[in-house]
Amino acid sequence: MRISILVFTLCLLLPLAAHSSVIMVSGNCSGEWLADTVLVIGEVVVPSGYGLTIAPGVEVLFMGNYKLIVQNAAGLSAIGTEMNPIRFDWYYAGIYWHGLRFLSAADSSRLEYCIIKHAYASGADTNGGGIQINTCSPTITHCTIDSCKALYDGGGIWATTSNSTISYCTISNNFGDDDWGGIYFAYSNPTLTGNLVMSNWADDWGGGMYFYYCSYVTLTDNTITGNWCGDDAGGIGFESSNGIISHNTISNNSTGDLGGGISCYNSDPIIEYNLIIGNSSTDNGAGIWLASGSNLTIVGNVIADNTSNYNGGGIAFNSGPNLITDNEIYGNHAVRNGGGIASYYSGNTIQNNFIAGNSCGTGYNGGGIYSEHDNELVTDNVISGNSAQNGGGAYFYSSANTQFLRNDISYNSAVTSGGGAYFHTSTGFINKNTIRSNTASSGGGMYFQTSTIPITNSIVRNNTPDQLGGFPGGVTYTNIQGGWGGTGNIDADPMFATVAQPFSDLLWGSPCIDAGDPYVAYDPDGTIADMGGHYYDQSNPVRVLVTPFDAPLLIPAGGGSFNFLITVSNSTVSMQSTTIWTEIVLPGGSTYGPIIGPVMVNTSAGLNVNRLRIQAIPAYAPTGIYRYRAYAVVGADTSVSEFKFTKYGSTDDGGDWLNTGESFDNLQDASAAIMPQTTTLHSAYPNPFNPMTAISYQLSAFSHVKLSVYDISGRNVATLIDGFRDVGHHEVTFDGSGLASGLYLYRLEVSGEAPPTYKIGKMILMK
Numbered sequence: 001m002r003i004s005i006l007v008f009t010l011c012l013l014l015p016l017a018a019h020s021s022v023i024m025v026s027g028n029c030s031g032e033w034l035a036d037t038v039l040v041i042g043e044v045v046v047p048s049g050y051g052l053t054i055a056p057g058v059e060v061l062f063m064g065n066y067k068l069i070v071q072n073a074a075g076l077s078a079i080g081t082e083m084n085p086i087r088f089d090w091y092y093a094g095i096y097w098h099g100l101r102f103l104s105a106a107d108s109s110r111l112e113y114c115i116i117k118h119a120y121a122s123g124a125d126t127n128g129g130g131i132q133i134n135t136c137s138p139t140i141t142h143c144t145i146d147s148c149k150a151l152y153d154g155g156g157i158w159a160t161t162s163n164s165t166i167s168y169c170t171i172s173n174n175f176g177d178d179d180w181g182g183i184y185f186a187y188s189n190p191t192l193t194g195n196l197v198m199s200n201w202a203d204d205w206g207g208g209m210y211f212y213y214c215s216y217v218t219l220t221d222n223t224i225t226g227n228w229c230g231d232d233a234g235g236i237g238f239e240s241s242n243g244i245i246s247h248n249t250i251s252n253n254s255t256g257d258l259g260g261g262i263s264c265y266n267s268d269p270i271i272e273y274n275l276i277i278g279n280s281s282t283d284n285g286a287g288i289w290l291a292s293g294s295n296l297t298i299v300g301n302v303i304a305d306n307t308s309n310y311n312g313g314g315i316a317f318n319s320g321p322n323l324i325t326d327n328e329i330y331g332n333h334a335v336r337n338g339g340g341i342a343s344y345y346s347g348n349t350i351q352n353n354f355i356a357g358n359s360c361g362t363g364y365n366g367g368g369i370y371s372e373h374d375n376e377l378v379t380d381n382v383i384s385g386n387s388a389q390n391g392g393g394a395y396f397y398s399s400a401n402t403q404f405l406r407n408d409i410s411y412n413s414a415v416t417s418g419g420g421a422y423f424h425t426s427t428g429f430i431n432k433n434t435i436r437s438n439t440a441s442s443g444g445g446m447y448f449q450t451s452t453i454p455i456t457n458s459i460v461r462n463n464t465p466d467q468l469g470g471f472p473g474g475v476t477y478t479n480i481q482g483g484w485g486g487t488g489n490i491d492a493d494p495m496f497a498t499v500a501q502p503f504s505d506l507l508w509g510s511p512c513i514d515a516g517d518p519y520v521a522y523d524p525d526g527t528i529a530d531m532g533g534h535y536y537d538q539s540n541p542v543r544v545l546v547t548p549f550d551a552p553l554l555i556p557a558g559g560g561s562f563n564f565l566i567t568v569s570n571s572t573v574s575m576q577s578t579t580i581w582t583e584i585v586l587p588g589g590s591t592y593g594p595i596i597g598p599v600m601v602n603t604s605a606g607l608n609v610n611r612l613r614i615q616a617i618p619a620y621a622p623t624g625i626y627r628y629r630a631y632a633v634v635g636a637d638t639s640v641s642e643f644k645f646t647k648y649g650s651t652d653d654g655g656d657w658l659n660t661g662e663s664f665d666n667l668q669d670a671s672a673a674i675m676p677q678t679t680t681l682h683s684a685y686p687n688p689f690n691p692m693t694a695i696s697y698q699l700s701a702f703s704h705v706k707l708s709v710y711d712i713s714g715r716n717v718a719t720l721i722d723g724f725r726d727v728g729h730h731e732v733t734f735d736g737s738g739l740a741s742g743l744y745l746y747r748l749e750v751s752g753e754a755p756p757t758y759k760i761g762k763m764i765l766m767k
Contacts, residue, residue: 030046062098065120073106077108098119107138109136154176155175156183167195180210181200214242232289233255236263242267251276275623283309290319290320302552313334339358365395368394374402387414443468451470492512503551515530559655563613563661566630569608582629584629689736697731705724706749711745
């Protein structure tokens, strides 16, 4: 007892003494620590009603497994600076201390620019290796919590009944021997902003961070990367919790079970504008996993390159209904079903997403989307370049009332059936879709097994080997290649603005405009329904359209560039003076620009104008999701078009927002507007390809064109064009289904020019 009293007195008196280089403390302490080094030789307690302040640059070194405890209504103010942080660490390497404990402490407690390392929650106090928070809300900002561990839960931070804000901290290399390697909150309303949560791990649940029965969690602008757990929730876990997960980078996390990036049980968070990239799971849902009564809103995210050893490379659900809208879901893989999305018993709305380049393993179905026992609304999506055994783009099994509406389905492939989509024992309707350039052994466009589903107001063309397989319902008011019996069907070139890209917007003059069912709802512009996934908006006299090449667009940290086509169409009977300009919407919502223009152009009646442009993105552009937006203004009428691109990482290097390419500045009328300065043969896309690719070229004058394909021995294997073509941009599809893998040459001969033009390109067929 005498020793305890002496130590308490010493701690109270030391701040009043002259500045010391080293002091030793234990027991009850308050006042201020100014020494260069504070050696902790026993348990330290800031008693109820007292406060302890630690000066910038102080090193607090623990000589054993001791804690620093801040008791009821007591305060700890450890505020360092960027140049002079406060360090809490072990004294003897390998002998861990026991962490900071805020036990009903004053909410005014604050850790700022602190380094907390090598703490271990063990013995009777097994939760919260670096920091434990119980029934209080200290603020933690600009701190590093590294290499801490807990015998039970919460290697870095463990908190309950807390509304703490944790901001701009690094929580790394922490370990939960049971659950929750990095951060854990229960029964709380925490805010986490701008943190780096990296390389934490747990034997069971929650590698990076986990929230249990939290009424509202705010996660914004964090980077959660490289975390691992043996069970569920490699990056982020929500259990019986709500809140918002917004503008985070969630990458390269992994789990031995479910939910590599995000896992949700009985939770309803909003997941918006995140980069969810490169995560993996042994079971379902490498990017996002949802189960047990959860209802998610997933909006505006990039969900890419995630890999599941079971179902749902990008997203997997067995609970709903959920809203999945305005996301880019690409490059994901599932060993079983649903490379992009796997949905079971959920009833989702899947709307306005770009679902591309996803795949599933041999013998499994639904490269882009797999839906089983669902009541799905799938609308306004681009589903392209996905692959599977059946249903390369989408597969619906025993799904009632599937509503397939206004989608672009292109360049998908299936080994067996249903290159674009496969419907098995399902009901519903297919309305206003474009299904083109898909491949399979049968039913290249769509395949129907025990599913009598009507098709209307659609475009079904250039699918291999056939447009439809199995036994679909009636086909009406559809542009279907080869023709099909039914009311209002046609067989004509749809006049897409671009063929090589997965977007199916129509040019003015397309036979699909106003050719849909005249007895159903009109298009939003008040005209008769158009055929296909995109109606031509006739409400503006001049329409602008921007189409990215090689979407989805992911710009690396060091910057880069992308190509896009800007097309202006005049649907009136007179020349229109049009102001054209573009801008970039930055991740925070502000705009940069104008990038192009404003420029004034005169467009003649009934013609389509296009220009190929190249946009540079500098290295210093911040991480996030951008929108490239174009405007065409005629009087009081404004047409707007946009597409998305993503910047993944940022550096301090240079660069600029330079935009180059074919000029709009010198256009005086439509004949000038559509006249490229040179004849150009562009690269085939995709290249390598299997089995279809598109070749584009532009003409500077009305010319006779011959476009041929040769094998490496010089044998002509296909003549794609042999006839006259107008000035402007043209594209044609080449189908290599009957050819062997290898190198092929394509040769453009233009004889309407003086002298004649000959151009050659190379492409690789890879089966």
